[in-house]
Amino acid sequence: MKKHDSIHANHRVQRDYPAKVKFCPLCGAAMVSRMLMPENAERKVCTRCGFVLFPGPKLVAGCFVIDDGRVLLIRRGIEPAVGKWTFPGGYVDFGENAAEAAIRETREEVGMRVALGPLLGVFNDSAITVVVYLATPGIEAPSLTVEATEVRYFAPDEIQWHDLAFPTTTDALTAWVASTRKSRQSP
Template sequence: MKDDPVHANHHVQRDYPGKVKFCPLCGGAIAARLIIPENARRNVCTRCGFVHFPGPKLVAGCFVVDGGRVLLLRRGIEPAVGKWTFPGGYVDFGENSADAAVRETREEVGMRVALGPLLGVFTDSMSPALTVVIYLAAPGIDAPSLSDEATEVRYFAPDEIPWHDLAFPTTTDALTAWVASTRSSR
């Protein structure tokens, strides 16, 4: 049972780093302490002194654009199951964001893509532990397909985007930036 696969509980993942209770190095208890010289309170291990400096968790994704339309997927997993977003996910430790965006697109919608320029970097004020990096991409020869994470995939023109049914504030912000970029290039 220890080696049985599990689905990540993304609701619990969002509790990191705020609810960390034990040191990742020695397992000792964590307590908030004032750190000098920055004069900020940080979690510090009461046993070994490890200071936990929280940083954002990086998410990378692709706006696959074909004929002026962007590919979106309907989420098959929590959070925001059933809502629309772009293919994307967490960047693995040691992986660069561009490679992660390409990998996540392949995993979620089965497409190899040609990565283009960076569209932007977005942060959700309700989830400041997450930073989202979005690249523009052109589709390769693979047609989009379904997966556990994508129960529906579809291309949307700027005036067809389901604004009322988007998964996250960062999805809305990134799509808003993309739509603005399509209008400014006309």
């Protein structure tokens, strides 16, 4: 492979981490399952250097871009869940905080600069923790990208619940819809 060849991440494979790790990320030796004390938990341990793999969820951050009471959703152009609806978001890079990642991912996926608002919530799926912020759109209209083959604003009663990408998408949208109902009921 040439130094500057680029690839697209296979996100289906990414979800196999850390369960299917076979080799030490530090020295390359084989990893084996061992009982780790004093936690009494089975962990993968390097047979050469003793590195212990402590699994944790991958952190994802995204934005609910809200305009006139409607939320911006994208139809995914990449796996997993290609063709399904979700909000702009993606993995938080090492050294980046969740708010920065939410803004960056929104810019990458729909070409919009957004003003970040309050935290909507934190939602969990077995291997992923998703941090979702409310945001207001900047001056750019949302655009299509490889990751977002369709972009559209949805009012709460227009959301296509049967066609959502992930359980965390459903959970976050459910929380947002509930918050819009509460704000309409407040005096």
